[in-house]
Every structure is written in structure tokens, then in C-alpha cells.
Amino acid sequence: MKKRLTVAMFGQKRLTREGGVEIVVKELCTRMAQRGYQITCYNRSGHHVSGAEFDSNEKTEYPGIRQKSVLTIEKKGLAAVSSSFFAALYSALGKYDVVHIHAEGPAFFSWIPKLFGKKVIVTIHGLDWSREKWESGFGSKFIRQGEKNAVKYADEIIVLSKGVQDYFERTYGRKTHFIPNGVNRPVIRQPQLITDKFALTKDSYILFLGRLVPEKGIRYLVEAFKEVKTDKKLVIAGGSSDTDDFTAELKNLAEGDDRIIFTGFVQGQLLDELYSNAYIYTLPSDLEGMPLSLLEAMSYGNCCLVSDIPECTEVVEDKAIIFKKSDVSDLKKKLQEACEQPETVKRLKEQAADYICRKYNWDDVVKETVRLYRRDI
Template identity: 35%
Template sequence: MKIAVIGAKGLPPKQGGIEHYCAELYPRIVAQGHSVDLFARSSYTQGSWLENYNYEGVRVISLPSVDFRGVDAFATSALGAIAATGNKYDIVHFHALGPSLFTFLPRVYNSTKVIVTCHGLDWQRAKWGNFSTRLIQMGEKAAVRFAHGLVVVSEALQTYFLQTYSRETAYIPNAPASYGESDPNFTYGTQLGLWQGRYIIFLGRLVPEKRPDLLIDAFCALKPSGWKLVLTGGVSDTKSFTSNLLEKVANNRDIVFTDELRGTRLWEIVRGAGLFVLPSNLEGLPLSMLEAMQEGIPILASDIPPHQQLINGERGMLFESENLDSCINSLHWAIHHPQQLAVMAKNAQRYVQMNYNWNRITADNLKLYGDICGIASKSRIQKEEELSIIES
């Protein structure tokens, strides 16, 4: 199959769940004999317009972008949809609701099938103004109307589309990235003044809906002896919000901002944490939490539905979303009950290993492609399994 991808900023991934999702999924799809073109923003790839390069078999095509908040994503998605329309792809796969505003364009050719993956209800994000919010909501309605297949990454999103639009969706979750080797001597963490197992980590973009400010307030109120708070993540159209956070903790030596981390430093800091906390009031299915669960780090999170899906059943702790007192009390309990948390972390690690797997996600996407295109699609893994049965 010939596949086009619209909605990701580009590859390789720097920051953002969609880019990491595409970096895991599409090289696997290419490895199974399909071709993938990913339409990217030149502002992200730092390439000239229409320049293309190879990322693990995926052809990344840089499109013109507009250096203006909120407009860049829509402009590049529109151009990508136009370009995809002229190339007669079998599948045009849109990621996120904003880019889905242009799902009608590839349907000019009857043979082209349109897929949309909803990673979250982006119109709820605080960073968007009224105009951008309305455009994203229009994208949601366009996805429901024009997509041949609509994919959601959480059970909560599946319920939302069924209740709001009576629209059936395919539930295909995210999965964590696999960490590589990190420094066993904890050198970078030591440079930051950290002790292994004695700090709380927040990992994610510093945006209002992830509520790092709530976690900071809880930590400052609790003042846990011998513990530090590490906030790891970049800025995403929220410079004023981040500036206020920095001012808030400027004189607190127990709170460390690392900015965005990648590779060995990220793996080292996550693995050294005693507790991973995600206080968000809005998520799709958070990759950062899945990664921490995979690494066996104890989890504390707000009780929004996607978090409940991941850590209900003795796999972590939940506190009441937006409730500072609940967050403080839960932090206090977690810090003083390490043995109970360790059991939960083991449960969570096993759960992720069994249920969130990129090979399975790849197979599910390819099956959806094949079903919608009316062709029998089997992954290479399935074929190899069948051959081994025949040979035995």
C-alpha cells in the first residue's frame, strides 16, 4: 500500500506524542513492504520547501510553514492534503483533530481511503484561542463525516465519539518507546544534585492542561524531607505560563527544571526517580506515563479517565483532578509507603508489557488499512507465524 501521513510536525521526533507515535509506527509499516510519505513542517525539519529525506524508510517531505502560533499546523496540513490528493495514495492518514479539517480533500479520488487518529480532544487545550478552538472542533466534525476509519487511543475517547456522534471507532492505543542503555553511575543526575529514588519527576510539555503548577504547589506545601521535584519538558506555545512557573520556584533549591531531555539523559533521569507524577486535566493516552510504567517507576496521577484506564487495579495511585489537597495527601502517602508502591509498579510494568506493544499496534493499523481498502492484509509477523506452523 501507498500511505501518506498528515498532522505530524516531522521526524525524527523531538517533542510531542504524535511525532513519537509516528516514529515507532511507520518504520515498522515500511519494513512490512509498504511505502510511507510523511508531510512535515519545514519549521520543524529545518529543511527547504519540498526537500525530502529518509527516516528509517519513511520519506519525510518538508512543506512550507507559517511562523505564526496556531496557523502553522493548519497551513501545513492543508498543503499536505492537497499534495496527497494529487498523488493517488491508497491511504491518507491524518493525526489529530486540527489537521482533520482537510479530510475532504483526499476524497476527490474515490480510490483513496482516509483514516484519522484522534490522540486527544485538542480543542480543550488551554493554549488555543477561540478561533483556533473553533477550527479544531470543525476538524473533529470533518473527521467524523469524511474519514473511512476513525482511530482513538483510549477507551474514554471511544466512548466520547459514540455518545457524541454515534460514531463507531477503532481502539488502537499508544505504546511506550523502548529505552536504551543509560549511565549506571547516575552522573548527570548527580550533577543536578539528585539522589536516586529520592525525587519526584514530572515529564511532559509545560502547558496549563498538564498542571505542573498544581504539582509545584503540592510539593511546596508538603516539603518532603530529603526529596526533590524534577520538571522535565519543553515549551509549547506557552512561554508566559513557563515564565510564571520559573518565577514561582526561582528560590527553591529542591525544585529542578531540566528543560527538554532526550536519549541517555532522559532515560537516566526517569529511571532514577522514586515517583512519577502526572497531574493533567486533559490527556489522550500519555506516552510519558506508559514509559515510566514500563521502566517500573511508581505512578501517581490525576483521576481523569485515561489515567484510570492505565493504573486502576493496583497499578498506581490516583488523586482527585484539580484538587490541591488531594494531591498533597496522595504525595504524602506515596513518599511514606515505598513498599506498597513497589508492588504497584511491578503490576504496572507487567500490564504494559502485556497490553501495549508496537508490533501489535502496527498489525492493528495494517488490518484497519486492509479492511477499509478491501484487501486481505497480514503483517509480516503473522505470515512468519503461519509459515512456522506449516513447517513444523
């Protein structure tokens, strides 16, 4: 019998849908716990990133997973740093075979568990220092050093895209392991809540769902959509992430077009209904790590419209509509064509779910991740 490893994880806020990192950690941990691994998650203290009203609306306890909240300084720029430091310290002092750190910022502290003889795995969810909110100042320097510390101290580094794998090889000469995220096949829901709350019906809207941050290309989307001749709505679903000013900017940009709806953060049945009934899903990003929302959208059988960055095109291959990154004119053209060509949309919808669920499987992700855990143990 193989030894059931003890694993500590940190870098996530909580086991919720607050962001892509949180979804990944939840999927990994719940599946590993089902296989008998002893998992401890060191989570941030404090409220849900989109507001305290979301704190208790989602299941957060899972069988076989110990969750511990660490001291967190609730100040912009310090929450992630402080919680990661204490999580690193607790994981270093605990009886763990493996410490798995998620994201470049938390990886700054990878030297602490390494100093105490732990096997350290770091998953790079994206090149976070290149995000607009971290373009300069302490945050950018901290995240860049986190990347360098991952290279120096991690026993193994996991990346979620080929582009990031090439970056680590080119920049540091460091070999990494490409293990993309997975996706679950969902239950399709009929429109109920979305009709009651937003007067939306099946195929009546174009959907963007994700964090409201500049690198997601939402500015281009609003600008382009305002020029599209259609009676379909544009639904922008998601909460801010230390980006309230940007959210206000988007709403100002959308002013005067009552077809554009901002739902705020969504979860549960509302989230399922939005994915289930969209005419198309769009992800116009300039920058991504591994876009989980795109995998999810396709798993619901959506026709997707994405920018031509490698992180998106690697996922969709020829099963989606693609436009030139940052090009408002091309995005407008592709949106207009999609609205006028329902047969193309229908064809892509019919291919999406089977294709994406075959290509990206969480059980495969867990298998490959555990193989790295066990190497040299």
C-alpha cells in the same frame, strides 16, 4: 501475496520526540516500513518546537520512509494550519492507497484527499479543542471543525481512549475504533548525566516529564509539592508548546523552593536516565488523550502517581497511586504518603514494567491499524 500499500501520513511535526503525536507516527511508520509498506511522511518545515538547538540532536532518517517538508508559515497559530493544508494537498495528488491524518486540527483538511478518491484514516489523539491554549478564538473553531470534518469525511476514525470513543458515539453517532498506543521495553540506565547536570541520584527525585502546558496539572503539582516535607527534589522536565508565558508562571510559582528543578526539553540519554532513576513519576493532568509518557514511565519500572481522569486510570488500573483531579490537597497528601512509604513505592515499581509492556504493544497497534487500511481495499 497481499499488496503492499502506499501510505501518506501528516499531522506530525517531524519524526522526533516533540510530542505524543510525533512518537506515535514514528513508531507506526518505522514498523510499517519494516513490513514493506511504502510510507511518506509530510512534515512541517521549521525548527524543533523547543528550540533550534534540538534540530540535529536526534536521529530523524529511517529506512523505507520518505520524509518531505511542506511549506509552513512560521507564525503562532498558523504553522499547524499551513503545513496541514499543503500536506493534505500533496497527499491528495500523490499515488497513495491510504492517507492517515493525525489529530483534530489537521483533520480539518480531510476532505481534500477524500475529494481525490483516497481512503482517509484519522487518528484522534485527544479532544484538542478543550485544551486551555485553544479555549477560544480561531484556533478553537478550527479544531472543532476539524473534528466534524473527520466525522464527515474519514473512512475510519481511530481513538486512543474509551472516553473519546464514547464522546464520538454520543455527540455524532459515529462508530470509532479504539486502538491505544504501545510502548517499548527500554534499557535501564544508571545515573550519570543527571548527576553531572542536576546533582540527581537514584530515588532522589519525583519526576514530571511532558509538555509544559496548563492541562497537564503542573500548577497543582508545584503548589502541592511546596507543602510536602521531604528532601527529595521535584524534577519538571519538558519544553513549552507555544506556552512560554505558562512556563514563566510555573517558575514564578516555584520560586523560593530550591528543591524544584526545571530541566527544559530532554531527549536521548538524559531522558532515559530521568525515567530510570525516579522515585516516583507523576502525571497530574486534567486532560489527556492517551498519555504516552505514562506508558513510558511504567515501562521503566516506575511507581506512578496520576489524577483520576479515565485516560490515566484506564492505563494504570490498580498498579499506581491515584489522586482526585485538580485537588491540590489530595495531591499533597498522596505525595507525602509516597515519600513516607517506600515499601508501597517498591511494590508498585516491581509490578509496573511487566504489566504495561504486556498490555500495550506497538506491534499489536500496527496490526490493528493496517487491518483498517485494508478494509474495503
